Amino acid sequence: xxxxxxxxxxxxxxxxxxxxxxxxxxxxxxxxxxxxxxxxxxxxxxxxxxxxxxxxxxxxxxxxxxxxxxx
Amino acid sequence: xxxxxxxxxxxxxxxxxxxxxxxxxxxxxxxxxxxxxxxxxxxxxxxxxxxxxxxxxxxxxxxxxxxxxxxxxxxxxxxxxxxxxxxxxxxxxxxxxxxxxxxxxxxxxxxxxxxxxxxxxxxxxxxxxxxxxxxxxxxxxxxxxxxxxxxxxxxxxxxxxxxxxxxxxxxxxxxxxxxxxxxxxxxxxxxxxxxxxxxxxxxxxxxxxxxxxxxxxxxxxxxxxxxxxxxxxxxxxxxxxxxxxxxxxxxxxxxxxxxxxxxxxxxxxxxxxxxxxxxxxxxxxxxxxxxxxxxxxxxxxxxxxxxxxxxxxxxxxxxxxxxxxxxxxxxxxxxxxxxxxxxxxxxxxxxx
Numbered sequence: 001x002x003x004x005x006x007x008x009x010x011x012x013x014x015x016x017x018x019x020x021x022x023x024x025x026x027x028x029x030x031x032x033x034x035x036x037x038x039x040x041x042x043x044x045x046x047x048x049x050x051x052x053x054x055x056x057x058x059x060x061x062x063x064x065x066x067x068x069x070x071x
Numbered sequence: 072x073x074x075x076x077x078x079x080x081x082x083x084x085x086x087x088x089x090x091x092x093x094x095x096x097x098x099x100x101x102x103x104x105x106x107x108x109x110x111x112x113x114x115x116x117x118x119x120x121x122x123x124x125x126x127x128x129x130x131x132x133x134x135x136x137x138x139x140x141x142x143x144x145x146x147x148x149x150x151x152x153x154x155x156x157x158x159x160x161x162x163x164x165x166x167x168x169x170x171x172x173x174x175x176x177x178x179x180x181x182x183x184x185x186x187x188x189x190x191x192x193x194x195x196x197x198x199x200x201x202x203x204x205x206x207x208x209x210x211x212x213x214x215x216x217x218x219x220x221x222x223x224x225x226x227x228x229x230x231x232x233x234x235x236x237x238x239x240x241x242x243x244x245x246x247x248x249x250x251x252x253x254x255x256x257x258x259x260x261x262x263x264x265x266x267x268x269x270x271x272x273x274x275x276x277x278x279x280x281x282x283x284x285x286x287x288x289x290x291x292x293x294x295x296x297x298x299x300x301x302x303x304x305x306x307x308x309x310x311x312x313x314x315x316x317x318x319x320x321x322x323x324x325x326x327x328x329x330x331x332x333x334x335x336x337x338x339x340x341x342x343x344x345x346x347x348x349x350x351x352x353x354x355x356x357x358x359x360x361x362x363x364x365x366x367x368x369x370x371x372x373x374x375x376x377x378x379x380x381x382x383x384x385x386x387x388x389x390x391x392x393x394x395x396x397x398x399x400x401x402x403x404x405x406x407x408x409x410x411x412x413x414x415x416x417x418x419x420x421x422x423x
Contacts, residue, residue: 014087021091022098037279043101 005061012058019051123227123268125246125419129183129192132176166221167289168350172196175219190248190396194221194420197249199395204373207338209363214393214400215377216249216354216418223289223310224421226352230267230414232257238392238402238412247417250394251342251354254315255386257413263314264301267414276301281316281330283383284309289349291381293318295330311416313383317367319343320382325375327368335384339364340391340401344416345379353377354416356393356401385416 026047030038038044163169169176175196177183184191188199196219203210220226229245230253242250256265256272263280265273269287282294287308294304295318304312317329329336341357341364353374357365365373367384374382389410393400403409 014083014090017087018091018094021088022094025091025095026098038102040279041102043098047098 005064009058009061009065012054012061016051016054016058019047019054022047023051123229123245125227125417125421127246128420129177129185129190130194130420131180131183132178132193166194167223168219169221171348171350172219176221185396187396187398192420194225195219195248195418197395197418199249199400204357204365204369206369207363207365209359211340211357211359211363211365213341213355213357213365213373214395216251216356216393216395218249218352218354218418220289220350220352220418222421223285223287223350225418226285227417227419228253228267228311228414229417230256230265230272232265232272232413235411235413237409238394238415239399241412241415242394242417245415245417245419247394247415247419248396249354249418250392250415251344251356252386252390252392252412253414253416254313255390255413256314264312265314266309266312269310278314280314281318281383283311283313283316283318283344285311285313289346291344291346291352291383293321293381293383313385315383315385317384318382319367319371319384320345320375320379323375323380325368325371325382327371329367335387336367338362338366339387340389340404341365341367341370341387342385342391342393343370343374343382344385345374345377345382347378347380353379353382354393354418356391357387358401360404361388386412 026038026044029036175191177191177193182191183193190197198217200215200217202213202215204213218226227245227247229241229247229250235257236244238250238252256263256267263273263277263282264275265271278294278296278299280296282296282299282304284292284294284304284307286292287310290307292304292307293316294300318326320326338359339357339361340359341355343355345353345355347353355370355374355377357370359365364387370384371382389404390412391401392403392409392412392415
């Protein structure tokens with residue numbers, strides 16, 4: 001179980017990093033061409049949703065790791 | 072002692088960047104290719120091509136010279152057999168706007184005009200004038216089309232949601248007398264509501280740009296994304312819905328600031344439509360080639376000065392096309408391969 005949660009933490013770290021890179025790219029391109037709706041498209045909203053979920057899970061896992069260290 | 076070697080940090084970061092690139096490719100697929108699915112647009116008749124076939128000869132008034140005893144349809148090409156069967160007690164059907172503009176349309180065959188800058192028939196009164204806009208460093212021509220129609224059916228569109236065509240091809244197919252480019256309705260980056268000639272081609276609540284609606288009564292209305300209400304618009308019995316913009320003139324006041332969503336500022340060739348009153352419209356085509364042309368604010372000022380109470384910008388740039396009675400007023404940027412378009416706005420005779 002511990003091994004699984006540690007692996008999941010690593011996966012979530014990289015996933016959140018990748019999602020953040022993608023959202024940053026969309027933010028920059030949206031500055032140049034708002035008509036394309038890079039940030040207002042449905043797919044962008046789902047990406048933002050996935051990013052939020054990933055970060056929430058990651059924070060929970062990191063908190064869990066921190067508590068275990070203290071114990 | 073563990074023999075497992077840790078993956079270097081640069082490898083991890085490189086892997087993340089590659090995965091990020093793959094993620095962007097997936098995003099592009101859903102954003103650009105599967106747009107209609109993504110944005111909730113519901114293509115009702117996605118592949119339908121609406122190209123109404125219209126008579127290419129001027130509609131003539133009935134041959135009976137007593138205009139008070141005309142009979143029959145809104146517009147027609149009279150034949151001797153028709154006139155022989157005319158019921159003299161019947162009154163003329165002046166159509167939607169005939170009584171409003173009694174002196175505009177041809178009431179006798181002698182009044183029919185078909186020249187390079189004027190067209191008068193039983194149904195239409197069209198005038199083309201050329202002007203020069205010298206408010207910028209490079210002066211550009213702009214072409215004003217002053218339009219009176221007897222019925223709203225005289226203003227129609229030729230459109231396809233899936234196939235782009237040359238402007239000249241659509242003009243020929245539609246048999247129109249006058250045409251300008253439309254709003255590029257089949258754009259795969261858009262999933263907006265589309266209604267053409269009263270037919271709903273795409274159902275959608277999605278809106279990020281100003282919207283223009285022409286209803287069956289000939290009223291041109293404009294909506295910002297904030298006040299766009301699909302139910303309200305559908306209740307007005309819309310005849311055409313365009314999604315390009317921005318709004319140039321609203322309630323007789325020309326706009327000077329435009330939505331940030333628009334990335335079409337600066338100097339560009341332009342196409343715009345405006346309404347002076349129901350049945351009386353202005354189409355304008357501005358020449359040039361980026362970086363020449365006119366700004367949206369200047370275009371709004373011109374439309375207001377022409378008397379428009381409502382005016383709306385259509386697809387310009389290389390899409391800016393204009394046609395008047397056999398002559399191309401502007402053929403995109405010209406050359407051997409002008410841009411193909413999804414739709415055009417036409418003025419023509421009513422099909423029999």
